[in-house]
Amino acid sequence: MLDTTLLDAVMTRCPVIPVLVIPDLSLARPIAQALVAGGLTTLEVTLRTDCALEAIREMSKVEGAHVGAGTVLNGDDLARATEAGAQFIVSPGLTAEVAAAAQRHDVPLLPGVANAGDIMRGLDLGLSRFKFFPAMANGGLPALKALASVFGKVKFCPTGGISEDNAAEWLAEPAVTCVGGSWLTSGQFDADAVESRAHRAAHIGR
Numbered sequence: 739m740l741d742t743t744l745l746d747a748v749m750t751r752c753p754v755i756p757v758l759v760i761p762d763l764s765l766a767r768p769i770a771q772a773l774v775a776g777g778l779t780t781l782e783v784t785l786r787t788d789c790a791l792e793a794i795r796e797m798s799k800v801e802g803a804h805v806g807a808g809t810v811l812n813g814d815d816l817a818r819a820t821e822a823g824a825q826f827i828v829s830p831g832l833t834a835e836v837a838a839a840a841q842r843h844d845v846p847l848l849p850g851v852a853n854a855g856d857i858m859r860g861l862d863l864g865l866s867r868f869k870f871f872p873a874m875a876n877g878g879l880p881a882l883k884a885l886a887s888v889f890g891k892v893k894f895c896p897t898g899g900i901s902e903d904n905a906a907e908w909l910a911e912p913a914v915t916c917v918g919g920s921w922l923t924s925g926q927f928d929a930d931a932v933e934s935r936a937h938r939a940a941h942i943g944r
């Protein structure tokens with residue numbers, strides 16, 4: 739059984755998990771520092787750029803940062819991410835391979851689900867916390883509420899189309915533990931701007 743306690747710790751630390759695409763390794767530490775200074779300490783580094791694994795290593799050195807890997811597509815990605823120090827794993831979808839690898843590496847897994855069938859396959863694998871992805875394109879909050887009404891104990895981290903403007907609405911839904919989004923670091927990197935966005939995000943709904 740995959741451990742829900744560790745995943746709950748990842749999901750409840752902050753209301754927003756920044757989804758990060760790091761284009762250049764030299765930005766890894768400054769981005770993590772700005773986010774942590776703003777109050778967002780759980781960081782998801784997507785494996786979408788060549789320097790992503792090194793970025794996980796660098797960001798993990800920032801005091802207070804809890805760094806995980808996103809866009810984990812298979813067992814090899816998961817193994818490389820944990821080797822780089824990822825403390826949690828996020829995937830856009832759910833496969834038995836990724837779930838088995840998470841169990842083998844003893845790392846919390848937040849897999850993506852888009853519908854009831856995905857959630858049922860996850861439950862069969864012992865999972866009960868999911869990324870709802872892509873949240874807005876999948877029907878937004880009405881779709882999430884409909885799914886949540888069926889799967890009482892399941893908790894979600896909606897991601898995809900979430901922004902500073904709509905995050906509070908999502909976080910008001912009891913089945914939503916946190917949300918993920920790339921808006922924190924969109925555009926040219928500016929440490930002050932990232933810190934301010936992080937500060938506002940850390941206080942959404944509080």
Ligand SMILES: O=C(O)C(=O)C[C@H](O)[C@H](O)COP(=O)(O)O
Pocket residue numbers: 757784808809810828829830871897898899900918919920921
């Ligand atoms: O690649 C993955 O595994 C992902 O995590 C996808 C991200 O969740 C979305 O790209 C973030 O969506 P936006 O906040 O709308 O930019």
